[in-house]
Amino acid sequence: MIEELFADGRSAIHRTDPALRVAAATLFSFTAALIDHVGALLLAVVFAAGLALAARLPARPLGKRLAAAGGLLLLVWVVLPLTYDGQPLLTVGPLTASREGVRLCLVITLKTIAILTAFTALVATMHLATLGHTLHRLGVPAKLVQLLLLAYRYAFVIAHEYQRLLRAARMRNFRPTTNLHTYKTYAYLVGMLFVRASERARRVHLAMKCRGFNGRFHSLDSYQATVWNPLLGAAVVLVSIVLTAMHWWG
Amino acid sequence: MHISEGYLSAAVLISGGGLAAAGTAIGLKRLDYDQIAQAGILASAFFVASLVHVPIGPANIHLILNGLLGLLLGWAAFPVILAALLLQAVFFQYGGITTLGVNTVIMAAPAVAVHYLCGPWIGRNGWRCMASAFAGGAGAIVLAAVVMAAALYFTDKQFFTVAATAVAIHVPIMVIEGVITLFCVGFLKKVKPELLPHNVVQPPQSREVV
Structure with a gap:
């Protein structure tokens, strides 16, 4: 994906x-x-x-x-x-x-x-991780860079989550066509995606706090x-x- | 929904960049470090949602859902959409550096508008909530198409027909986004109501289960 x-x-x-x-x-x-x-x-x-x-x-x-x-x-x-x-x-x-x-x-x-x-x-x-740190070096605000890096880190996880939900729906014989049921199903899939994203974010935030996150990300890249x-x-x-x-x- | 590289004039690109920077600054100011994880992971969810293709007749379209994002986030939609657009640019080369600002405004300005115009009715019950959710989802696409058309029109008045065609193409998308946002808001109200900021009936601490 x-x-x-x-x-x-x-x-x-x-x-x-x-x-x-x-x-x-x-x-x-x-x-x-x-x-x-x-x-x-x-x-x-x-x-x-x-x-x-x-x-x-x-x-x-x-x-x-x-x-x-x-x-x-x-x-x-x-x-x-x-x-x-x-x-x-x-x-x-x-x-x-x-x-x-x-x-x-x-x-x-x-x-x-x-x-x-x-x-x-x-x-x-x-890689986007490199781009994020680079933007930070170029003076982009730290919050925006962290948002970008987290979005990058979890894009793959959330995409995986979506594919799992879609597979589960297909197992139950979901076949997308042009009707209200299809749109409702997709709406619930996306809704579930947002719910899981939010719950994961809470866990990630707690994990970051446990590791002493104080608003700074460190880069180990050097060129x-x-x-x-x-x-x-x-x-x-x-x-x-x-x-x-x-x-x-x- | 975005404008590719190479179309817009200097004035439009620069004003788009300026507006996007201002909106992002407001959005970031309202996010404190404790909400960065939420915003970042919602940005990935928004990015993934834009990869979801739903069928419409023989063709299919991908979801945009900037209306839903506006209802969830308000001004924070600006930095979140900017981050999602950067992901799209680096992964798929949809758009590049010069149009980043304009494209952020195209999707995020309607999201913020929807947050304030339709959001207050989301907390109600019954048809008011449903109507405002539909209006939020559909309206965000209408506004985005209008902003996109305006960007083209201000570049060159003779882009009018192209801009009008682009708006016309978005009419079916508008209906589908409205329907999906409607069901999605209904789902979120049942499953995780605290995600919708207008929906907080009880103080959120009483719902928090750690």
């Missing part, structure tokens, strides 16, 4: 300091999101693909993840060219696709691919300075500057 597909790897990117990766992903994402020069965005896609290669991401799962973003893109490609004002590009019967509309669709598609690929290469290549740290940092900053320049003067 839940797996961290890209988190385990031995590539150069996996060994780079996670704080640097998060910062680099943030810089690159915002740069790519805020420019709308087609040439610059093509460069952004190429750079993101380069990052994916450097992280040695498996191609098929990455493709699946990008395809998941395709639903809304498809809607945009169908609707936007026909409704966007501008010079007609193609006329079929009463429908006219505008040049500006098609250009905007292209821009959105390139941005989606560039940002999601870079995010996968830089951030999805760490050595590798040659990749300055290299990745420099590459991302340089590409962001080039993209911005292309946007303004391209």
Whole structure:
């Protein structure tokens, strides 16, 4: 149900300091999101693909993840060219696709691919536990980080719990169809999930208190300075500057 | 329900980020360290609930349940939804860094609204409770769809048709979320009433069994 597909790897990117990766992903994402020069965005896609290669991401799962973003893109490609004002590009019967509309669709598609690929290469290549501690190092409030880490820790447990409830329902011949009984059953399953989550939370909280929890989590992760740290940092900053320049003067 | 990367303008992304930060700050302020475990594990339950697919005709949809979460948590829905979205981003790459703020607002702002608008009737009996639970579940989806459409519309006025289509798609989801929230609230009232903050009839200590 839940797996961290890209988190385990031995590539150069996996060994780079996670704080640097998060910062680099943030810089690159915002740069790519805020420019709308087609040439610059093509460069952004190429750079993101380069990052994916450097992280040695498996191609098929990455493709699946990008395809998941395709639903809304498809809607945009169908609707936007026909409704966007501008010079007609193609006329079929009463429908006219505008040049500006098609250009905007292209821009959105390139941005989606560039940002999601870079995010996968830089951030999805760490376990969420690492991300949590990294966010703490970067100044995110401790409470939010702890909430995130607990959510991560128990997501697998709760998912397991849900599968157990669903299996029990199936044993009793529950077959989901479109009727009120199905929705009622799912509502009770989810309700039970929330009840069990809450009871587990109470036990976890008591256990944390027993271990002297005082509002701090400690991280045992450490990252050595590798040659990749300055290299990745420099590459991302340089590409962001080039993209911005292309946007303004391209 | 979320907007993917690459659609929104700088102004919308930044205002979304600002609003999400403000809401999260309020939510965190109202959570003390003794409630962190509750909030964190409810965030995982919310995350898992978003993986539950229910059939609708030949297709199926996944649950959102931000209305239910709002009824349970109030302002704490902001940090909880933010954490759940981060889990989704890292596990499945649904959305990334730039849209995190906007997507948090899309789901959490309706949750907080529902908490204050529909919550007070949850403690009543009979049809008032049922009606407010349905309205909470369905209303949270309506509001979320409207906020999402507004984010698209403020990016570019010509996104109107896309935004309207996205809202229209959410009409069946709205009904299903309303029905599921209704049954879920009824279930929680029977099984663990202290989970619903508006429902505390007796002081909670008398129910506590340690």
